[in-house]
Amino acid sequence: MFSFGLDGQAFGRVRFCISPLWTVARVLAHARRSDARGYRAACRDTLRGGNLPLLASLYLGEPGYIPDFFSPHPEAYEAELTAELHQVASTPADRIRAEFAVMTRGRQGAVIPARRLPTSVARVLDRGEDTLREGVAAELEQFWRLCLSARWARMRAAMDADIARRAQQSAQQGVASTLGDLHPTISLTDDRLTVMSPFRARVQAPDGVVLMPSPVGTRVDVVLDPTPLPGQYRPILLYPASTADRGPRTSHRGSGEILGASRALLLADLAQPRSTTELARRHDFTPSTVSYHLGVLARAGLVTRFRRQRHVLYQRTHRAEPLLAAAVAATAGRADA
Template structure:
C-alpha cells in the first residue's frame, strides 16, 4: 500500500493534469507487461510502431520487465494542466543523471528484473546505459518521439477529448460532493481516509511506502483500469518529484449531464451501441432510425473525438473511444 499524507497545504496542492506522454508510457507498459488487456487494434498499432521504427531500447525500458516497473522519468512531471509533446520530450532528454541512475538501479535490482533469477536486466539496456546517462536519456526521448507519432498521435485528439471530459466530470464531483468523495470516486483501489490518500496495490505486491507530500498530481488515462502510483519518494531521493497518481478515465457514457448539449438522448443511445464496431446500417436497424439520421449524428460524434471510424471491406465501422481499450 502507498500512503500519501496530506495536510491542509497538501490538499491545496492537489491538481489534475492531462499528459500525452503519460498516455504513451501507459500504452508501452501494457504492451510489454500485460498485452492481453489491450484490444487487438491497439496492440497491433503499438507493436508495429516498436518493430517498424526499431525502438528496442524503449520497448525494454518502457515495457516494465517481468516484474512490471517502468522507470518514472519516461513520464515527466506535468508542469501545467496540458503539456505539449515537445516540452515533455525535452523533459525526458534532460532528466538529471542522478535521477536516471536511481530509477534504473531500482529497476535492475528487483523492480523490473530480478538479478537472482532467470530474468536479469537485458544486455541492450546495460550497453546503452554504459554510454552515460545523458546519452541514455536523449536516446529514449528520440525513441519515445517516434513511438508517439506512429502509435498515439493519430488518436490523440479523441483521447485528449475524453481525458479533458473526465477532468470536467471530476470537477463536477468536487463541486457536488467535496474533494474527499471525489478522490474516492477516481478508482476502486484509491481511497481518502483520515488525512491520507491510499493507493491499494495488488495482493501480490510487496511494495510499501508512506510519505508526506505538499501536493499530488492526478492524471487520467485510457490505458489503465486501476490507480497507479508514480514518482513520489521518501526524503533523500535524488531529484525528488511530486507524487503522481494515474487513474482510469471515465467511460464516455459515464460522463455527467453537463455533456448533454453535445451528446443528447439520441447520441447517447448511439454511443451505448458502439462498445464494439458497428456500421451505420447496423446501428440504424438496432435503434429503429433512418441511416441518414444515424450518419448525421455519427459525423458530429466523430468530429468531437468521441468515436473512431475504420473501413473494413466495403463498410465503415464506428466505435466509441471507451470501447477501444
C-alpha cells in the same frame, strides 16, 4: 495498500494533470500484454519492428521497473509533447544513474524487484548518459508519431471531460467526494488517501498528490519516486478516465443482481451523503443490513465512502445513475403491466 497522509495544506495541493508521455507509458505497458487487441496490438507490433530497440528491450523484455525519466514528472496542468521530450533529453545524469540503479538492484521498501539491464540499453549507456537520454527521447517521439498522434485528440478529450466532471463534482459535493469517486479501489478517510493494492506503503505527502486520468486501462497505478535523490517527486495516481460513452463498469444485464429493491432504495436516498445509522433509521433496516448492502454497492463502484469528522458517510457516484434509472424504469414497467 498504499496510504498517503494529507494534512490541510497538502490537501489543497492535490491537482489534476494531462501528460502525453505518461499516456505513452500507459500504452506501452498495455502493449506488452499477450491479450492486447486493436491498436494496442498494433503498438506491440511497432515495438517488435526493430526500430525502437531501447523501448522494446525495456517494455517487451523482462517485466519490472521502467526508469521514471521516460515520462517526466508533470509540473503543469498540461504539458506539450515537445516540452516533455525536451525534459527527457535533458534529464540530469545523476537521476539517470539513480533510476537505473533502482532497476538493477531493486528496492525492498518500494516493492521493486531487481531486473537485468538489457544489453541494448547497456551498450548505449556505456557511451554516456547524454547519448542514452537523447536516444530515449528520439524513440518516444517516433512511437508517438506511429501509434498515438492520430488518436491523441480523442484521448485528450476523454481526459478533459473526466477532469471537468470531477471539477463540477467538487464544486457541488466537495473535494472529498471527488477523491472517493476516482475508482472503487480509492478511498479517503480522515487525512489519509488509500489505494487498495497487493503492495504496502505508508507515505506522507506534504506536497499533495498528482491525479492523472488515463484513457487506457481499468486499474489504478501508483507512482512513487524510488530514488534517494533530494527534491523527491510527489506521488502520482493514474486512474481510468471516466467518459460518458464508457458507461458504468457494471452492465445493465447484471443490474438486478446488484440492486434489487433494498439496494435501489438505499441508492436512491444517497443523492446526498448519509451514514449507515441514518439510512437504517430512514428505511427501517438494521444497521448491519444497511452495512452489508453498502458494501456490495461500494465494491461495484456505485457508492463512495468518506469520513466527515466522526461519521463515515456514503454517497452514490455518477456510475450509479444509469443503473438507478434502469431500476426505476423496470419498476414502472411492472406497475403498468
